[in-house]
Amino acid sequence: MSDTKGIGEELAKLSLGIAAKENATYSDFRLVHTRNEHVSVVNDNPSSEESDNLGVGVRVLYGGTGWGFADTDETDHDSIREATLKALSLAKGASKAGSKVSLAREPAHVENWDSPVEKDPFSASTEDKYDVLREATVRMKEKDVVARRGELFFSTIGKYFANSEGSRIYQNLTHSGTLIIVAAKGPNGMQRRSAQQYMLSGYELVDQMRLPEEAVELTKDVLALTSAGKCPEGKSDIILSGDQVALQVHESCGHPIELDRVLGYEANFAGRSFLTPDKLGNLQYGSEHVNIVMDSTLEHGQGLGTFRYDDEGVMAQRKYAVRNGKFSGYLMSRETAPRVGETRSNGCMRADGYKLPIIRMTNVSLDPGDWDYDELIEDTKDGILMVTNYGWSIDQKRYNFQFNCEKGYVIHNGSLGEMVRGPAYSGITPEFWNSCDAVCNRDSWVLWGTPNCGKGQPMQVMGTGHGASPTRFRNVKVFGAS
């Protein structure tokens, strides 16, 4: 990665110079060098791949009204010149059908930043990676188990950002991810148990996840699920595991606070949002126990939404999206922040590689509450504990949702009772979050990683972080898969 900054500086000078000469209102340049490794074992079949990509994205605002963007993975001077002129040409065309763009002010930043890494995943041997996965998948071998999967993901992203306002930023981010899945067949069809985690981390994550030991526990679970009963139907109090709360936050809070959706720019694909600007500071989104932050700073944790600067050069920040239950803020860009009266973006423009930056979740997390997990179970007279997501669906304005989980337990008089298969719950977002009456404390709070959030046309994939702990909701519609 050491040459990424040097190449970036040289090419940025060329690209920004052309844009300035052509009278662009604003331009920025990103050079992104990505190295990935994916190692996988499915049943007894191994597979691994390493990839290395370098590309440039040039964004230009012309006439104060039109944006154009071009990317290329050819990094010679002619190609950068061509890409910059292409972005200018598109910006000039778009300026005829655009309206005045006002960019929120951001200081010019000059900084180099490396994310924390204890063990470089690319220094760890691929043999060791296979060994971990083979040990985990071998431990899943049992009668009725039909699928045993283990996967490891590693990436380092070196990116150089420069803009026409003087920012010159180099960041080097290392991510690691682990995934294990075991599926078994029984009289009620196929059941699945899985565990995954993705973080801004080095290889130390693989050690922390203890995949072989976890594989044994998941296998016991999945075999028990094949003969477990169906989840009861009706209204019930529910406790969701931390990883399930993380996805609930992602879908029902993270997406509707994306300001590009709110303003209608995603209406054709990702959709719109029920959290319109008139509700900002007014809507009681959830109960007083619900505090949700948008936090890309390292102090929040090493999540997939942690960085030093976003992809338009705005410094990482922490802001509340929901405070004491009240809707308090959006995920924003420099262009959209002024539309809701903000003087500064909170730094949520992120790009898949060197593609066009769009508004994305950073770490959108539910603050821990003050409940001890065991005390929360004891305090629940009757209810259902639901663990780990199986399927998720929500309408395009993020009101009506349904989540299916991998396993559940019926709670009787404050104790976990029988296991149930395919537990599911559904609701309407603000009603649901207003039914929240208990959030577990920091002892059970984990910053989970969601590696595959899709948005944009053409589709971009982004990793996001969601801190969460087990949480209780009252009187929710529950049911079960057949």
Next chain:
Amino acid sequence: MTQSTLVEQETMRQKAHQIFDMVKGFAHGADEVEITLATNIGEYLRFGHNELGQSQHSKSRDLSVRVTTDRRQGRASTGRLEKSLIEKTVQKALAQAKAAPEDPDYLPMLGPQQYRSVERYHEATVDAPADVKAGHVIFAIDLAKKNSLLASGVLGTSADHGSILNSSGLEAHHRATTGHFSLTMDADNGNQTGFALSTFADIRDLDAEKLAETALERARLNKSQADISPGKYDVVIDPAAWSETLIFLTVSASAGYSPDFGMRQYKEGRSYLSGRIGERIMGENITLEDDAYHPLQTGPPFDGEGYPKSKLTLVENGTLRNLASSRISAKRYGDAKPTGHELPLPNPLGELPTNVVIRGSGPTKTPDELVEELDSGLLLTRLWYVREVEARTKTVTGMTRDGTFLVENGEVKQPVRNLRFNQSLLELFTNIEKLSEPVRNTSFGGPTMIQPGVLARDFNITSVSVF
């Protein structure tokens, strides 16, 4: 085919050979070598809120190198085609192979093959001037403005070249153009919406004005929605409405989003179809094929290792008949023959049909005729955010979006609020009574599906959203 097109095609083939020669020269110690070279140029005029806010031009290349040593396989890829970086990529592939366990499914690389020609490259799409494409977008925006609506969407075109070459002498080349115009018109913060979609290989097939008028008509109708009760409804599903739903016929979440119609998954018991060959799983009027040569299909006539694709009848008159297969399955299982449905190797997930065509028996109807023949029920113009609930019955949940209409006596009477469904796809495909001619569609850039509109009984609506 013009002179310039021929020259470009020849240049890409030469480039693939040059790189392959380079890779072979660097692959000391490898038993076998394969390269897959892909290039893409795309242009996307993306607009929202009646503004062209995200115009994008994109150029990318991908060289993927597979090597084998002592029955072990490794793969490495790069978009950087400088000689020194290609060498580095080959070294990485070799290192991956050396680190890998022996592959129990290892097979020597495939030798030279003959391919049926498919012509999917249209210069008109490549050469379409940006201002002409922008004109289509501006027409839609102007139409929306005149009707106090907001237009959002994307008009995208792309040109792709792909080649596979290996040390056993295999050489496969393919190129294609694709495009889509996806358009939403809305008002009142998405409470009033209409959607239309058209996909094309040749941009001259795009009727942008008709598309804009369809989105407009639906948005105008979709105002002041009524509330209805959950329950079972007879439905007409528009042909462009449900690619995101249909993809779940071929992929399951139960084993971690892996394909279902493949021989390996079937035999290992990982598929919801395992043990069901010969069983009637859908209505007798439904046939599912995998046909890479269908005139509306996209993609190359070969699979991920260069094996020629066969046309395959997966479900015939409702009965599961055949599975997608590969050389690995043929080696593993005595009753399997390769059909050209392997993914790039090594592929632990199994085979995938990538060119599904769904059709009915008997005469087809137009989408309008399907509505006219619905006595009482719902017209669904877009299904959204579909996910699997249960694999064995292929039960999925999702929402309707951008126009859900109550139909009475064959006429659209009233828009209704967006609805959540929990529906078994196998049951749905048993309850289909009438079908329209299939159209081309894709979901999230995934495999292309040729899919009809349908009139089906007893679609299971489980809740109603608030808009």
